[in-house]
Amino acid sequence: MKRRFKTLILLIIWSSLCCTISLAQEKVQQWNRFELALKYSSQGNAFDVRLTAKFTSKDSSYIVNGFYDGDNKFKIRFMPEKTGEWHYITSSNVRQLNNQKGAFECVPAAASNHGIVRVSNTYSFKYADGKQYYPVGTTAYAWTHMGKALQAITLQSLKQSGFNKVRMCVFPKDYNLVKEEPEIYPFVATGMENGAEGKEKKTWDLGKFNPAFFQALENQIDELNSMGIEADLILFHPYDKGRWGFDSLPMDVNFKYIQYIIARLGSFRNVWWSIANEWDLVKYKTHDEWIALSKAVAEADPYHHLTSIHGSTAKYIEYWLPYYTHVSIQDEGPVLNWGAAVILRNAYYKPIIYDEVGYEGNLASRWGRYSGEEMTYLMWMGAIGGTYVTHGESYMFKDATDTIFWAKGGTFKGSSWKRAGFLRKILEEAPGPLEASDGSRDFKTASADNGHFIVYFGKEMNEYWYFNLPQKNGSFSRLIPGKQYRVEIIDTWDMTVTKVAGTFETAPVEDYRLYDTERKKIRLPMKPYLALRITEIGE
C-alpha cells in the first residue's frame, strides 16, 4: 500500500515534469524569465529543502537557487542573459528534485525589452541592450501593502507618469501617516501574543515564508516591468516598532529571507536590491550586520542586480565596498547648493542617486513640505552635477487615511511629478549622461558630449545671458574656437523648449571660457528654473 502510494506520487511528479519541460521548450526572450516547476510533497518543512539548478549556454553558466512556492510546488527561475540554447540540471538533497534536466531556447528580446539595467561608464546606467537608462524615480514605500483597489490606482498613476524607478519595501510599514494593516504577510502567522506594549500582535513561524505574499509582490513587479519601471526593492527597514517584528528577525532568518527572495526575484530583470531604507535607524542590526547582509545579497545573486543601501540623512555607509553597485543616499545637503552634487561622484567613482532629499508635500516635517518648484529644482540640481535625485510626494489633505503617495501610492496630487517626466525627456534627448563640464568652478554647466551642453540657472532670474561655455568639458575634448552652436531655452517648470533664433560661434578661449565671436547675448524671460540646451551644429 505504502509502496503503491509512492509510485503514484512519482507518476504525478513525472507528469508534472513532462509538462514543465514541454513548457520549458517554449522560447524565452533574452532577459525574460524561464521558470521550471517541480512537484514534491515534503514530509518536513518544504522551505528547508535544498534545490539549485545549473544553467549552461555555449559560453556561460549560472547556478541559481530554487524555492518552495507552496502547494507542493518547487520552482526554479532563471533569467537568460544570452540568446541561444540553454541547458539545465537540478541538484537537490531530495532525490525527486535532483538531477532533473532540460533545455530551452533564448531568443532575442522584443523591442520593448531592453534588459537588465547595469552601471555604465562609472557614473551612469545602461540597459543590457545598450540603451541609456537615466533613473527618474519616485517613492511609494508600502504601496503593495495597501488594498488591491489602491494598488491598481497606484499602477495607473505610475503608468501615466514619466517615472522609470520606484522605491518600495518588501515588508509592511508602520509610520506616523501609514498605519494600514496588510492583508497578507511574508511569513505564516501561527497565532497571537501580547507584544511589548501590551498590544496583541501576531506570532510567526519564521521557518515558513508565505508564498502568496511573494506571488502578489511579484505580480506587481511584473506590472511595473510592463511599464518600463525598475523596482528599487527595499529588503529591510526600521518602520515596524514591534508591530510585526520584521525589523528584528534573527540574523539566520534574515539570511534565509535573502536567499528566498533572491531565488524568487533574481530572475526579474527590473529588480534592484536596496538592502535597507535608513539602515542606521534599525535598532536591531549593527553596522557590521548590515555589511554581512549586503555581502549575502551580492553572493546569492548570480546576476548582480543593481544593489545599494540607504541610511538616514547624511549617514553614509562604505559605498566603496564591492557589494554596492551605486550610491543610494538620503541627503538634501548635496543638492540644496551649487556644486555639491558632483562631490560624491568624485569620491566614490560610482553612480550617485540621491534617493531621499525630502519630498514635495504639505507636512509639518521639513522632509515633507517642499513646494513642487523646490522638488523640481532639487532634481535639476542633481542632474546638472551628473547625479540623480529621486522624487517623492507627501501631501496629506485629509487625515491618516489619505493616500499619501510617498508611502501608500494612489494618485499624484503635487506638481513636480510631471516635471520629473520632463527632466527625463531632456536627459533622454541628450547623446549621453550629463557630467559637470568644469565641476569645481562652473556649477551650472554640464556636458553630455563634445557638442551637447545644459546650463541650469536654478533660482536665478536673469534678463540675458552672454553665450559662453567653459573650455573644460568634463571627460570630453576641450572646447575649441570656430564651432557653431544652437541654443534652446528650457523652462523646467513650464516644461517648454524654445529655440533661440540664430547661431553662435565660439571665439578663442578667454580666461577659461569661450564666448561668441560677436559677443552675442540671449534674452531670458527673468523667470526662475530656466536652463539652456546648447548643441553644436554638425558639419
Next chain:
Amino acid sequence: MKRRFKTLILLIIWSSLCCTISLAQEKVQQWNRFELALKYSSQGNAFDVRLTAKFTSKDSSYIVNGFYDGDNKFKIRFMPEKTGEWHYITSSNVRQLNNQKGAFECVPAAASNHGIVRVSNTYSFKYADGKQYYPVGTTAYAWTHMGKALQAITLQSLKQSGFNKVRMCVFPKDYNLVKEEPEIYPFVATGMENGAEGKEKKTWDLGKFNPAFFQALENQIDELNSMGIEADLILFHPYDKGRWGFDSLPMDVNFKYIQYIIARLGSFRNVWWSIANEWDLVKYKTHDEWIALSKAVAEADPYHHLTSIHGSTAKYIEYWLPYYTHVSIQDEGPVLNWGAAVILRNAYYKPIIYDEVGYEGNLASRWGRYSGEEMTYLMWMGAIGGTYVTHGESYMFKDATDTIFWAKGGTFKGSSWKRAGFLRKILEEAPGPLEASDGSRDFKTASADNGHFIVYFGKEMNEYWYFNLPQKNGSFSRLIPGKQYRVEIIDTWDMTVTKVAGTFETAPVEDYRLYDTERKKIRLPMKPYLALRITEIGE
C-alpha cells in the same frame, strides 16, 4: 698587517659605540629623538647594508630601520612614545653592526613638546599629549631647495605667522615660476648626459642617496618643529619634466627611497607623509603604483605618522584605504559654496584637509589669483563644515626670480596669512573641533560642544540677526529651552571679537530652531566675512 688594521677599525668602532652608548644614556624626552651612531667602513655600497634595531620598553616594542649617513656612519633613530626605560638591540647582515645593545631613559616631555599629531575622534586631530591640533597650514613646495639666505627668511616668516603646518616637497621643483637649481640633490651625481630635449642633465647613481641633502632637509624640519609647525612632507610630485628625473625613478628605487627617508625621518615627530602632490599628473606612475607606494609607506613607518596623498583638482583617490589617515585633496568646489565641505566628512569618516583650493595671489591662472578676502573666506568655509583649508600665496610682483611663497618661501606679501592665524586662534579657543550643527540644512552653524557655536555669514552683509540656533547640534545633545547664551561678533577680516551686550535665553523649539525668549536680535555692521561666537553661560 691586514689583521692588525681590522683590529684597529674594530677598536674605533668600539670606542664609537661606547661614546654612542654613553650619549644614549642621556635622557630622551617622550616623542623626541634617540639616535644611535655606529661606525663601519663598508667595502661595497654602504646603502645596501641592512641594519635594523628593536626598541623595547616595559610593554611595547618597535623595529626601526637604520640608514647610512655617509662618512662610514650608520645611524638608527627612534622616537619613544612612552616614558620609562627603553632597551635596544641591533640586527644587521654586517657583523660589526649586528647585536649592538643599549638602553636609554625616556622622560616626560617638556611643556612645549606635545608629541606626534594623530587622528582624533574620526574627523579631527590631537597631539599625543591630548592637546587638540587644528591644521592651519600653508604651502611652500620648494623652500628647502632655495639658497640658504632665502630659507632663513622663510623660517622667519613662518615663525611670525600663525601657521602650524607647511606642505613641502622632498624633491626639487621645476615649474613655470620656479626654475632655481638646487645646491644639493637627494642622489649622488655621476656626470652629465644629453636629456630628451637636447639639454644637458645630470646623471645619478640611484643606488646612493646623498646624506648631505637629507641632513639639510632634517635641519629645516627640526627648525619647523621648534616653531610648532608640522612638515607635510611630499614624497613625490610631477614638477620635474625630465630635468632631474626624480618623477620617473624606477619603482625599486622609489621603494628604496621610501625606506631610506622613513629610516631618517620617521623619528621626527612633526613629519607627515604626503605620498604625492598631484599624483595623477605624474606621467610615470600608474594608479596601482601609487597605491603600492602608499602601502609601502604605511608598512615602513612603525609610528604611523599622518599619511595622505594629493591629486589634481577633484581627482580623488581611494581615501578609504587604511594607508591614508586623512583626506588631503585639491578641490575648491567643496568650499566655494555653502554646505559642500561637510560632504566629504560624511563620505570618508576621516579628517578632511582641502590642501589646495587655489591661492591668494596675482597670477593669471585662476588657481593663483584669489584676493586675500577670498582666501580667508575659503578657509572659513572649510572650518564651518568641520574641515580644514590650507592657505597658499602666489604673488609675483617682479619676474620668475620673485620669491613667490607658494613655491619658494620668502616673505608673505598678501593679507590672508594673518587671517589664517586669527582663524587658528578662534579654533583653539573653542572647547573642541567644530562640526556642522545641522549639516544638510543649516550651512552656517557649527558646534564645538553642547554650549559653543560659531555662525559664519560668509559674504552676506546683514543688518541684524535674530538670536537662533538649530535644535540639532552635530554629535552633541540637542539644544533645549531655558539656556542662557552670550554672543560675540567675530570680524574674520578685521580680526576682532566684539562682545554683544546682554544675554540670550533659548525659547521652546520652533520649527527645528530655538530663538531667544524675547525674540531678541543683534545689530550687525553690514559687512561681509562676519561670524558669531555663541557660548552657553555656565550654571
